[in-house]
Amino acid sequence: MPTLTTHRALRASLAGFALLPALAVAAPAASAASPSPSPSASGKPAPATKAGTSFLTAINLAAGQDANVAASTGDYLYWAFGASEGQTPTIGLTVNLPPAADRHGPQTWSVEVFDGLRRRQSCTAGTQNATGEAAAPALSLSCTMREVRSWAEPWSGDPLPGTYYVRLALSDAPQPDLGLAASVQLHVGVKGDADNAQPEGGELKAPLVPPVGGGAANAAQAAAPAEAEDHWYSGWFSGWNSRWFWTVAGGALAALAGVAGYTLTRHPRGRRPARYGSVPPQAGAPQPGPYAGSGQP
Template identity: 65%
Template sequence: MRTLRTAAASAAALTGLLLLAPAPASAASPSASPSPSASASGSAKPVLNSVGTSFLTATTLAAGQDADVPVSTGDYLYWAFPASEGQTPTVQVTVTLPEAADRHGPQTWSVELFDGLRRRQSCTAGPQDGTAEQSAPSLGLSCTLRQIRSWAEPWSGDPLPGTYYVRLSTPDIPQTDLGLAATVHVHVATKGGADDAQPEGGTLKDPLVPPVNAGATAAGPAATPAPSASASHAAAPVAEESHWYSDLFSGWNTRWWWTVAGGVLAALAGVLGYTLTRHPRGHRHHPQRSAPVPPQAGPAPHQHPQRSDNWQ
């Protein structure tokens, strides 16, 4: 009897130890949800709280990343994001304006996109500029860029793969509102990819300029007909007529003949021009000299000039 009680107590103690032991990882509850970092889609991109004030200090944003920044009204704000071939980026901006009691009139905000060469790109959709009244709490702006291309014409400003810059500014604002505190939320979204890299409005079926092969026809090779009896007795091609001067102006010495002929013509033109513009030396006309003036005879000796009696 005592032996049975001892065995029962030992079994109860062993069962309690098994119940208190931690469960293995494989026996975890199936209802437990995985952490966001372990999800198949990956963790969300962190929200940035910085902004640049020039192209060189622009804060870089990834596709699908947001930025919440407290800013000062009137400053130029810059962000940068990469764009690859076939993508169509869209930038969305939400401005939380200062308190209505602190403002003194409507405010105009503008969002602009620039490529890596600092060229301003046009927006295809979205309100790029917006004016908020004094009582408005916020203002929304957006800009959709054209599809990024892998080529561009020299005369065009097509968007090419690379870095693009977002500039947010206040082109029209009361002077007394400069420096007021505001909050800006920026979101960069892209659609498309390398598989969608095609010309806008359609797909290029054939090359614009067909390849040129010397000696080949544009049509496919056709079956060559068998020569007939009449074709074998066709007249031979007429030989090209030649003259005594044909060999002089053909072959390697052609340029020498033209060079010599050009030099002779230039010399003749120079001589003719000199002859027409200068008088011959043997036929120059000299001015006629006037005859010398003969000496005049003086008054006769012992002869006084007659005096006039009219003087008093």
């Protein structure tokens, strides 16, 4: 026979099952009330956390995107960004050097900018090479490029619209310091727009942007067979017997040339050039008879 304690436990279980739908409805509401933070909440792309080690592996930066990278002392770091006509890009870098207790001397870092054709671009302002002393915690680098032009002469190295590469490298440091941990902050600023583009009257056919995918695109192009060019002499060297024909013809011409050369250079038989004239007969010398040389008197 059920006791009073059993009835109380049964009532508590039924009450718990009744509260389950209410808890299920309240859970989504609670989660919606506390949204997770988003890196693009301010409208600015999140900083890039990687850097390439060559032109082909350079990390592309979007407009307004910075970079905050952990690096190793001595490595080459590459980033890529786009610039259009009329703009003047400015690159700013801050290198946080390894702890002073781990360093053995000053370190010199340098920044360079290249266009899409791997041509080095000059800087009109800024510090491209900076040296941090043994106790310095960080150093700053900067480069203000020339204004991007809408067109340029083929022989000139003027900056044109397209992709630009930033290369950060360690120029000089003690050998034991290579490999120490460091960090880099990169900021690319752009001022101006297409209204400032000078000079007028020119237009670039295509921006200097490398193909997307680099290696994959080049591999696909290499796999495609190239079409043979047709010239006026192409028929002479085509066909299954063209090799044998030209081999036999070349051998015959070589033989004729050898015979002609031998004929022109050899001396005629029975004729000897008379350099000193004929020798007169000597007096008292026996004259050869009709049987000379035959052994008969």
